[in-house]
Amino acid sequence: MIQDGMKVATSGFTPSGYPKAVPMALVERVRRTGESLKIDIFTGASTGDELDELLAVHGLIARRFPYQTSNALRKGINAGEVMYADMHLSHAPQFVDYGFWGEIDLAVIEAAAITEEGHLVPTTSVGISPTFVKHARKVIVEINLSQPLEMEGIHDIFIPENPPMRRPIQILRVFDRIGRPYIEIAPEKIAGIVITDIPDGVKDFAPVKETHRRIARNLIDFFEKEVSQGRMGKSLGPLQSGVGSVANAVLSGLLDSDFENLVMYTEVIQDAVLDLIDSGKVTFASGCSLTPSPKGVKRLYRDFSRYKEKILLRPQEISNHPEVIRRLGVISMNTAIEVDIFGNVNSTHQMGSHIMNGIGGSGDFTRNSALSIFTTESIAKSGNISCVVPMVSHCDHTEHDVDIIVTEQGLADLRGLAPVERARRIIENCAHPDYRQKLWDYLDKGLKEGGGHTPIHLEQALSWHQRFIREGHM
Amino acid sequence: MIQDGMKVATSGFTPSGYPKAVPMALVERVRRTGESLKIDIFTGASTGDELDELLAVHGLIARRFPYQTSNALRKGINAGEVMYADMHLSHAPQFVDYGFWGEIDLAVIEAAAITEEGHLVPTTSVGISPTFVKHARKVIVEINLSQPLEMEGIHDIFIPENPPMRRPIQILRVFDRIGRPYIEIAPEKIAGIVITDIPDGVKDFAPVKETHRRIARNLIDFFEKEVSQGRMGKSLGPLQSGVGSVANAVLSGLLDSDFENLVMYTEVIQDAVLDLIDSGKVTFASGCSLTPSPKGVKRLYRDFSRYKEKILLRPQEISNHPEVIRRLGVISMNTAIEVDIFGNVNSTHQMGSHIMNGIGGSGDFTRNSALSIFTTESIAKSGNISCVVPMVSHCDHTEHDVDIIVTEQGLADLRGLAPVERARRIIENCAHPDYRQKLWDYLDKGLKEGGGHTPIHLEQALSWHQRFIREGHM
Numbered sequence: 001m002i003q004d005g006m007k008v009a010t011s012g013f014t015p016s017g018y019p020k021a022v023p024m025a026l027v028e029r030v031r032r033t034g035e036s037l038k039i040d041i042f043t044g045a046s047t048g049d050e051l052d053e054l055l056a057v058h059g060l061i062a063r064r065f066p067y068q069t070s071n072a073l074r075k076g077i078n079a080g081e082v083m084y085a086d087m088h089l090s091h092a093p094q095f096v097d098y099g100f101w102g103e104i105d106l107a108v109i110e111a112a113a114i115t116e117e118g119h120l121v122p123t124t125s126v127g128i129s130p131t132f133v134k135h136a137r138k139v140i141v142e143i144n145l146s147q148p149l150e151m152e153g154i155h156d157i158f159i160p161e162n163p164p165m166r167r168p169i170q171i172l173r174v175f176d177r178i179g180r181p182y183i184e185i186a187p188e189k190i191a192g193i194v195i196t197d198i199p200d201g202v203k204d205f206a207p208v209k210e211t212h213r214r215i216a217r218n219l220i221d222f223f224e225k226e227v228s229q230g231r232m233g234k235s236l237g238p239l240q241s242g243v244g245s246v247a248n249a250v251l252s253g254l255l256d257s258d259f260e261n262l263v264m265y266t267e268v269i270q271d272a273v274l275d276l277i278d279s280g281k282v283t284f285a286s287g288c289s290l291t292p293s294p295k296g297v298k299r300l301y302r303d304f305s306r307y308k309e310k311i312l313l314r315p316q317e318i319s320n321h322p323e324v325i326r327r328l329g330v331i332s333m334n335t336a337i338e339v340d341i342f343g344n345v346n347s348t349h350q351m352g353s354h355i356m357n358g359i360g361g362s363g364d365f366t367r368n369s370a371l372s373i374f375t376t377e378s379i380a381k382s383g384n385i386s387c388v389v390p391m392v393s394h395c396d397h398t399e400h401d402v403d404i405i406v407t408e409q410g411l412a413d414l415r416g417l418a419p420v421e422r423a424r425r426i427i428e429n430c431a432h433p434d435y436r437q438k439l440w441d442y443l444d445k446g447l448k449e450g451g452g453h454t455p456i457h458l459e460q461a462l463s464w465h466q467r468f469i470r471e472g473h474m
Numbered sequence: 475m476i477q478d479g480m481k482v483a484t485s486g487f488t489p490s491g492y493p494k495a496v497p498m499a500l501v502e503r504v505r506r507t508g509e510s511l512k513i514d515i516f517t518g519a520s521t522g523d524e525l526d527e528l529l530a531v532h533g534l535i536a537r538r539f540p541y542q543t544s545n546a547l548r549k550g551i552n553a554g555e556v557m558y559a560d561m562h563l564s565h566a567p568q569f570v571d572y573g574f575w576g577e578i579d580l581a582v583i584e585a586a587a588i589t590e591e592g593h594l595v596p597t598t599s600v601g602i603s604p605t606f607v608k609h610a611r612k613v614i615v616e617i618n619l620s621q622p623l624e625m626e627g628i629h630d631i632f633i634p635e636n637p638p639m640r641r642p643i644q645i646l647r648v649f650d651r652i653g654r655p656y657i658e659i660a661p662e663k664i665a666g667i668v669i670t671d672i673p674d675g676v677k678d679f680a681p682v683k684e685t686h687r688r689i690a691r692n693l694i695d696f697f698e699k700e701v702s703q704g705r706m707g708k709s710l711g712p713l714q715s716g717v718g719s720v721a722n723a724v725l726s727g728l729l730d731s732d733f734e735n736l737v738m739y740t741e742v743i744q745d746a747v748l749d750l751i752d753s754g755k756v757t758f759a760s761g762c763s764l765t766p767s768p769k770g771v772k773r774l775y776r777d778f779s780r781y782k783e784k785i786l787l788r789p790q791e792i793s794n795h796p797e798v799i800r801r802l803g804v805i806s807m808n809t810a811i812e813v814d815i816f817g818n819v820n821s822t823h824q825m826g827s828h829i830m831n832g833i834g835g836s837g838d839f840t841r842n843s844a845l846s847i848f849t850t851e852s853i854a855k856s857g858n859i860s861c862v863v864p865m866v867s868h869c870d871h872t873e874h875d876v877d878i879i880v881t882e883q884g885l886a887d888l889r890g891l892a893p894v895e896r897a898r899r900i901i902e903n904c905a906h907p908d909y910r911q912k913l914w915d916y917l918d919k920g921l922k923e924g925g926g927h928t929p930i931h932l933e934q935a936l937s938w939h940q941r942f943i944r945e946g947h948m
Contacts, residue, residue, distance in 0.1 A: 078926045083891070084892050085891060094844070163802055164647070321800075322797065327640045328640075329637030394928065400837060416539070418537075453554075455554075458825070458936045462935060
């Protein structure tokens with residue numbers, strides 16, 4: 001059913017809920033036949049090794065949308081062998097619905113079960129599966145026996161109509177349900193059913209570093225100040241948190257805080273959220289995927305029906321929807337690769353050219369949140385890279401979209417500041433002491449020689465990145 | 475009532491509906507007393523000469539939010555004398571509501587009338603006036619007798635509650651009304667009423683150039699193709715259009731098109747919209763301000779009650795609201811100062827450092843629209859500047875937010891393309907022939923020496939801007 005040149009869409013968001021047996025069988029087939037095959041792969045976000053990594057290693061991916069985190073795929077993208085469009089995750093389902101991506105030939109969807117009426121119960125993520133199923137010509141269902149049948153009921157599946165028929169999304173609180181617990185599918189669309197029991201390829205977190213703990217502390221101090229000054233309530237706003245070690249550390253930091261009755265309106269639910277639920281700090285978490293560590297998965301599955309009362313999974317069009325994020329007053333917390341002194345953020349490219357992963361949902365949340373926070377360590381590569389630079393080498397979040405920057409050095413509250421004021425605050429509060437004077441020198445040079453509202457110095461703006469490539473340090 | 479160091483908020487959005495007599499009197503007072511006075515000025519967007527220009531000329535502005543277009547003010551900002559935060563216009567009211575800007579000492583609001591119940595009927599713009607009136611300690615009302623009393627009824631005033639009480643904004647069609655035709659105010663807040671008859675300082679448009687007509691033609695050809703391929707209906711989506719001569723030309727181009735029953739969900743309503751209404755092409759236009767040319771004002775006022783049936787003015791929090799823009803499937807059309815070959819857009823800064831105006835509402839619409847379009851002429855300054863550059867010198871709209879770029883040379887449809895593919899299409903279709911080969915050379919150099927997903931060449935990325943500053947041409 002999979003032929004050269006096809007557009008194939010799959011379930012999956014993080015290494016959770018993606019099909020495993022079908023891509024493995026495809027690679028096996030290509031190996032056996034020696035045929036030349038390249039397909040376009042559309043997913044919710046990143047997936048696991050059995051899909052992205054395996055297909056990329058064997059050179060089977062022509063185009064890839066809208067996000068990835070695979071080593072082999074990253075290599076192929078940066079070598080110009082895979083065409084990759086790195087998109088806002090809430091926009092991707094709409095691209096399918098609007099026909100901007102053309103027709104989807106086949107969808108491969110992991111399911112925990114098929115209901116008696118013939119509908120699909122998704123597994124650990126929802127991603128774009130409902131929209132893919134709606135539009136794909138044919139669907140292969142991968143029933144994964146490693147996923148508990150108790151999965152049924154944790155999902156809330158809703159696809160907005162296209163304009164002009166689109167109506168308000170009636171989520172007023174993070175736990176509101178607006179859809180059905182399954183993905184509707186016309187039985188004649190099902191081209192095949194595959195049974196497997198390969199578990200999600202979730203991974204352990206890197207151990208929490210002292211710098212991560214200090215980032216968390218700085219952020220929590222800031223929240224406490226906001227509460228004491230009446231700009232936030234004791235339960236803050238619904239929280240969104242990006243993925244990875246820093247994000248996990250920040251959430252863990254909330255465990256020891258005084259905040260109460262927290263809720264989350266986020267994308268990916270990881271171990272720290274389970275901890276926060278267990279401790280009673282978080283009363284409900286709405287997300288798009290469950291991506292705990294291997295240990296976290298065991299804990300989750302052992303006690304699934306209890307967690308199911310506090311967790312809900314939505315399609316990414318809804319978990320990341322501007323309408324809901326803005327309405328709820330979400331506080332967004334995402335990680336940056338580098339920030340510049342004027343408050344622009346690079347979250348995707350190393351040295352401006354080589355992509356790491358992609359923007360993912362960070363733009364969806366940042367742009368529509370009540371408060372947009374970015375965290376980063378102040379230095380990387382043993383201090384050879386300053387994560388605070390004169391000018392970002394790639395811009396994913398503009399100065400207009402960034403309220404707060406936090407490093408282990410401190411926090412810069414940029415609200416209401418002009419660019420020069422932002423620069424002073426970011427250098428003073430966030431930059432590493434080893435790079436602080438050099439940043440002051442750059443700003444002075446910009447003020448003296450360039451001038452203007454945003455006094456960049458065109459010749460030196462990207463010189464730190466050039467030096468790193470030339471000499472191995474900034 | 476106005477003292478040194480105060481935070482003063484005013485009505486006004488474009489040179490429409492801003493207070494005139496009060497700022498003039500303030501300047502007169504300062505002139506007379508010789509006192510030293512600097513205040514922070516918060517408005518809806520830009521205003522007219524009697525406010526921004528006059529206060530800036532006399533050095534009375536310390537801080538300015540969230541947008542401006544005044545020559546004197548621009549000069550002060552670029553000289554580092556005025557602290558300016560250039561913000562998304564839909565975010566500004568929320569900043570007041572959330573207390574991020576601190577307390578507003580005084581609001582000065584132009585009104586066409588005070589209702590029998592004591593409420594304010596705004597004039598040619600709504601801006602942030604409702605929220606300013608709600609939060610300011612005191613309010614001065616400037617009744618402007620040059621504004622027709624028929625103004626009453628054209629406005630739809632609605633302030634969203636703050637989270638967690640915020641509910642869906644019930645605008646499902648561009649003409650839906652959700653509020654009241656006046657701004658509610660507690661009578662004890664009114665500190666003074668000033669009567670004036672100074673008209674809005676609206677200006678003539680620059681004459682439509684042939685290049686503008688070609689931009690419009692290229693865009694309309696594209697719309698026709700989208701309709702023929704079923705990705706849009708005959709009435710397109712609700713249109714948003716930025717301000718200025720190119721925007722006006724694009725809208726005028728629709729007059730001779732085959733599209734029908736068009737509607738607008740936009741910010742600023744200018745002459746071309748009146749033409750489209752008169753011709754029957756546009757059946758309804760929702761905006762935040764009426765800013766026709768002096769001739770257009772006469773035409774509008776002569777026939778106000780007829781236009782009032784087809785036009786509605788909302789607060790900028792609603793006209794630019796992500797929720798409504800996304801729901802309605804708005805097609806956004808905004809102008810760029812420069813674009814780069816990877817699809818990033820600069821709409822604010824000249825040569826990266828000197829601000830022109832600000833991002834205004836372009837980000838609100840772009841980011842949440844169904845289709846995000848940017849227009850620019852391919853060259854500026856008699857060809858000494860290429861508006862298609864290797865890297866934008868300032869980024870306001872990232873590669874993730876830009877679907878279509880149009881110049882008089884042609885149109886680049888960037889949907890679903892990887893950065894290298896975007897570069898090829900933008901150079902081929904949009905760049906001016908005089909700069910095309912140089913852009914190909916830059917891309918080749920990036921591919922050979924830099925490589926990666928986005929093959930920038932760090933040393934040469936900003937070299938075109940450097941050359942312009944050094945030699946007066948790119």
